[in-house]
Amino acid sequence: MxxxxxxxxxxxxxxxxxxxxxxxxAVEQEWQDQALCAQTDPEAFFPEKGGSTREAKRICQACSVRDECLEYALEHDERFGIWGGLSDRERRRLKRRLG
Missing domain, CATH: 1.20.5 (Single alpha-helices involved in coiled-coils or other helix-helix interfaces)
Known part of the structure; x- marks a missing residue:
């Protein structure tokens, strides 16, 4: 005892x-360790210009830490890739609506 x-x-x-x-x-690392994208091909989340985002967004839909991921991307002004199920353009649009 x-x-x-x-x-x-x-x-x-x-x-x-x-x-x-x-x-x-440490808290950031915790949600990132739980992210489904950490278990898949990272190239799907950072497609070439004009490349498909469909597979990455499909994975994000099933991810339990999608909200944390999107919040992180918005707070850190991530300019590339799919974060929280949204592309850079979609995140910028969301930021304008929220702000």
Whole structure:
């Protein structure tokens, strides 16, 4: 029982030692690890100009972290690729409607 308490204290100390940026980075990494695109061919999500986005968008539709992905792309002004099921053009259009 004492070992469990010591382990909790160590985790608390380690968490306290993380900066805010590191903590957000860890949360970001968590959703990215769950993303379906991380398990597929990345080229589908970054097609050549004029290339099809159909396969990437199909994968995004089934992804459980689609909202987190789209939020990340909007916050970081991602200019290339399919993020959260939307192309760059679609994300820009959404940003204009929201902002």
């Amino acid at each position: 004492e070992d469990m308490a010591n382990g909790a204290n160590l985790r608390g100390t380690a968490a306290a030692a993380l900066s805010l940026d590191e903590l957000f980075g």
